Amino acid sequence: MLLELGELGRYQIIMYTLVCIPILFASANSVTYVFTAGIPNYRCVVPECDSLSDPVYNTHWLEWAIPSNGKSATEYQPEYCERYVRNITTSIYPECFPNRFTNEMERCHEWVFDNERSIVNDWNITCLDNQWMLSLVGTSHFSGVIVGTGVFGAVADRYGRKLMFILSIVIMSVSGIAQVFSNGYIMFVILIFINAFGTAGIFPLAFIIGKSRLAR
Structure with missing residues:
Protein backbone atom coordinates (compact mmCIF):
# COMPACT_ATOMS: atom_id res chain seq x y z
CA MET A 1 0.00 0.00 0.00
CA LEU A 2 2.83 2.39 0.84
CA LEU A 3 4.54 1.63 -2.46
CA GLU A 4 1.33 2.41 -4.33
CA LEU A 5 0.36 5.56 -2.41
CA GLY A 6 3.79 6.84 -1.55
CA GLU A 7 5.41 7.41 1.81
CA LEU A 8 5.00 10.36 4.13
CA GLY A 9 6.28 13.46 2.36
CA ARG A 10 6.31 17.24 2.60
CA TYR A 11 2.78 17.58 1.21
CA GLN A 12 1.32 15.25 3.84
CA ILE A 13 3.21 16.95 6.66
CA ILE A 14 2.07 20.43 5.62
CA MET A 15 -1.55 19.39 5.16
CA TYR A 16 -1.65 17.50 8.45
CA THR A 17 -0.07 20.41 10.33
CA LEU A 18 -2.58 22.88 8.89
CA VAL A 19 -5.44 20.61 9.92
CA CYS A 20 -4.05 20.19 13.44
CA ILE A 21 -3.76 23.93 14.14
CA PRO A 22 -7.55 24.48 14.36
CA ILE A 23 -7.82 21.38 16.56
CA LEU A 24 -5.38 22.91 19.06
CA PHE A 25 -7.50 26.05 19.30
CA ALA A 26 -10.71 24.02 19.43
CA SER A 27 -9.36 21.85 22.25
CA ALA A 28 -8.45 24.90 24.34
CA ASN A 29 -11.73 26.56 23.40
CA SER A 30 -13.71 23.56 24.64
CA VAL A 31 -12.64 24.10 28.24
CA THR A 32 -12.71 27.91 28.41
CA TYR A 33 -16.23 27.94 29.87
CA VAL A 34 -14.85 26.14 32.94
CA PHE A 35 -12.76 29.21 33.70
CA THR A 36 -15.14 31.92 32.51
CA ALA A 37 -17.88 30.46 34.73
CA GLY A 38 -15.56 29.61 37.62
CA ILE A 39 -16.56 30.70 41.11
CA PRO A 40 -14.00 33.01 42.75
CA ASN A 41 -13.86 33.63 46.48
CA TYR A 42 -16.20 36.37 47.56
CA ARG A 43 -17.86 37.74 50.67
CA CYS A 44 -20.30 40.40 51.77
CA VAL A 45 -19.35 44.04 51.80
CA VAL A 46 -19.19 45.35 55.38
CA PRO A 47 -19.63 49.14 55.19
CA GLU A 48 -18.68 49.52 58.84
CA CYS A 49 -15.22 48.11 58.17
CA ASP A 50 -14.53 47.97 54.44
CA SER A 51 -12.95 50.73 52.43
CA LEU A 52 -15.75 51.42 49.97
CA SER A 53 -13.34 52.80 47.37
CA ASP A 54 -10.90 49.87 47.49
CA PRO A 55 -12.20 46.92 49.55
CA VAL A 56 -9.89 43.95 50.18
CA TYR A 57 -11.11 40.36 50.34
CA ASN A 58 -8.86 39.17 53.20
CA THR A 59 -8.65 41.36 56.31
CA HIS A 60 -8.07 40.78 60.00
CA TRP A 61 -11.63 41.63 61.13
CA LEU A 62 -13.60 39.19 58.92
CA GLU A 63 -14.46 36.76 61.74
CA TRP A 64 -16.10 39.62 63.66
CA ALA A 65 -18.38 40.68 60.81
CA ILE A 66 -19.02 37.54 58.73
CA PRO A 67 -19.75 33.97 59.89
CA SER A 68 -17.77 31.01 58.59
CA ASN A 69 -19.22 29.00 55.72
CA GLY A 70 -18.33 25.78 57.54
CA LYS A 71 -16.53 24.18 54.60
CA SER A 72 -13.26 23.85 56.50
CA ALA A 73 -12.97 22.60 60.08
CA THR A 74 -9.53 24.12 60.60
CA GLU A 75 -9.48 27.27 58.47
CA TYR A 76 -11.88 30.20 58.57
CA GLN A 77 -13.64 30.92 55.29
CA PRO A 78 -16.22 33.74 55.19
CA GLU A 79 -19.82 33.03 54.28
CA TYR A 80 -20.75 34.06 50.75
CA CYS A 81 -24.05 35.85 51.23
CA GLU A 82 -24.62 36.48 54.94
CA ARG A 83 -23.08 38.80 57.49
CA TYR A 84 -23.63 39.63 61.12
CA VAL A 85 -26.12 42.37 61.91
CA ARG A 86 -24.61 45.63 63.06
CA ASN A 87 -24.95 46.47 66.72
CA ILE A 88 -26.66 49.86 66.58
CA THR A 89 -25.79 50.65 70.20
CA THR A 90 -22.11 50.93 69.26
CA SER A 91 -22.53 52.81 66.00
CA ILE A 92 -21.06 55.96 67.47
CA CYS A 108 -26.18 41.01 51.90
CA HIS A 109 -26.54 42.42 48.39
CA GLU A 110 -23.02 43.70 47.71
CA TRP A 111 -19.84 41.64 47.53
CA VAL A 112 -16.07 41.85 47.63
CA PHE A 113 -14.31 39.42 45.28
CA ASP A 114 -10.88 37.84 45.38
CA ASN A 115 -8.33 38.48 42.64
CA GLU A 116 -9.87 35.93 40.24
CA ARG A 117 -12.35 37.18 37.67
CA SER A 118 -15.19 35.41 35.88
CA ILE A 119 -18.79 36.09 34.90
CA VAL A 120 -19.63 35.76 38.61
CA ASN A 121 -17.87 39.09 39.21
CA ASP A 122 -19.13 40.76 36.07
CA TRP A 123 -22.83 40.07 36.60
CA ASN A 124 -23.00 39.30 40.34
CA ILE A 125 -24.03 35.66 39.87
CA THR A 126 -23.69 34.97 43.57
CA CYS A 127 -25.31 32.83 46.28
CA LEU A 128 -26.87 29.37 45.94
CA ASP A 129 -30.12 30.59 44.39
CA ASN A 130 -28.16 31.81 41.35
CA GLN A 131 -25.98 28.73 40.86
CA TRP A 132 -28.30 27.48 38.12
CA MET A 133 -27.05 30.33 35.96
CA LEU A 134 -23.53 28.92 36.11
CA SER A 135 -24.77 25.39 35.44
CA LEU A 136 -26.68 26.69 32.42
CA VAL A 137 -23.39 27.86 30.90
CA GLY A 138 -22.10 24.28 30.88
CA THR A 139 -25.44 22.98 29.63
CA SER A 140 -25.41 25.49 26.78
CA HIS A 141 -21.88 24.46 25.85
CA PHE A 142 -22.60 20.73 25.65
CA SER A 143 -25.90 21.36 23.88
CA GLY A 144 -23.96 23.22 21.21
CA VAL A 145 -21.52 20.31 20.93
CA ILE A 146 -24.35 17.79 20.45
CA VAL A 147 -26.19 19.90 17.87
CA GLY A 148 -23.02 20.91 16.03
CA THR A 149 -21.75 17.35 15.74
CA GLY A 150 -25.00 16.17 14.17
CA VAL A 151 -25.47 19.15 11.88
CA PHE A 152 -21.95 19.34 10.48
CA GLY A 153 -21.79 15.58 10.06
CA ALA A 154 -24.89 15.62 7.87
CA VAL A 155 -24.20 18.88 5.99
CA ALA A 156 -20.58 17.98 5.23
CA ASP A 157 -21.66 14.96 3.22
CA ARG A 158 -23.75 17.21 1.00
CA TYR A 159 -21.69 20.39 0.63
CA GLY A 160 -18.17 19.10 1.18
CA ARG A 161 -16.01 18.57 4.26
CA LYS A 162 -13.45 21.23 3.39
CA LEU A 163 -16.09 23.97 3.12
CA MET A 164 -17.78 22.92 6.35
CA PHE A 165 -14.42 22.69 8.09
CA ILE A 166 -13.63 26.30 7.17
CA LEU A 167 -17.15 27.37 8.21
CA SER A 168 -16.67 25.68 11.60
CA ILE A 169 -13.43 27.56 12.15
CA VAL A 170 -15.07 30.88 11.27
CA ILE A 171 -18.02 30.24 13.63
CA MET A 172 -15.72 29.22 16.47
CA SER A 173 -13.41 32.20 15.99
CA VAL A 174 -16.05 34.92 15.60
CA SER A 175 -18.26 33.70 18.47
CA GLY A 176 -15.24 33.19 20.73
CA ILE A 177 -14.09 36.78 20.21
CA ALA A 178 -17.65 38.07 20.58
CA GLN A 179 -17.90 36.49 24.05
CA VAL A 180 -15.40 39.04 25.31
CA PHE A 181 -17.78 41.84 24.36
CA SER A 182 -20.92 40.25 25.85
CA ASN A 183 -23.00 42.94 27.56
CA GLY A 184 -25.18 40.55 29.52
CA TYR A 185 -25.64 37.01 30.75
CA ILE A 186 -28.17 35.97 28.08
CA MET A 187 -25.91 37.15 25.27
CA PHE A 188 -23.00 35.25 26.80
CA VAL A 189 -24.94 31.97 27.07
CA ILE A 190 -26.12 32.26 23.44
CA LEU A 191 -22.56 32.86 22.25
CA ILE A 192 -21.38 29.87 24.32
CA PHE A 193 -23.85 27.70 22.41
CA ILE A 194 -22.81 29.09 19.01
CA ASN A 195 -19.13 28.73 19.89
CA ALA A 196 -19.55 25.09 20.93
CA PHE A 197 -21.65 24.49 17.82
CA GLY A 198 -18.77 25.61 15.60
CA THR A 199 -16.13 23.85 17.68
CA ALA A 200 -17.98 20.54 17.43
CA GLY A 201 -17.67 20.53 13.65
CA ILE A 202 -13.89 20.86 13.71
CA PHE A 203 -12.92 17.58 15.37
CA PRO A 204 -14.65 15.00 13.12
CA LEU A 205 -14.04 16.94 9.92
CA ALA A 206 -10.36 17.49 10.75
CA PHE A 207 -9.95 13.78 11.40
CA ILE A 208 -11.45 12.83 8.03
CA ILE A 209 -9.58 15.54 6.10
CA GLY A 210 -6.29 14.72 7.81
CA LYS A 211 -6.71 11.03 7.15
CA SER A 212 -7.50 11.61 3.47
CA ARG A 213 -4.49 13.89 3.02
CA LEU A 214 -2.13 11.35 4.57
CA ALA A 215 -3.46 8.72 2.19
CA ARG A 216 -2.50 10.74 -0.88
Missing part, protein backbone atom coordinates in the same frame (compact mmCIF):
# COMPACT_ATOMS: atom_id res chain seq x y z
CA TYR A 93 -17.61 54.39 67.29
CA PRO A 94 -16.03 54.66 63.84
CA GLU A 95 -13.55 51.83 64.34
CA CYS A 96 -14.21 48.24 63.31
CA PHE A 97 -14.15 46.02 66.39
CA PRO A 98 -15.92 42.82 67.62
CA ASN A 99 -18.61 44.53 69.72
CA ARG A 100 -19.82 46.38 66.63
CA PHE A 101 -21.73 43.25 65.52
CA THR A 102 -24.36 40.96 67.03
CA ASN A 103 -24.79 37.20 66.64
CA GLU A 104 -27.78 37.65 64.33
CA MET A 105 -27.27 37.26 60.59
CA GLU A 106 -28.67 39.09 57.59
CA ARG A 107 -28.40 38.63 53.82
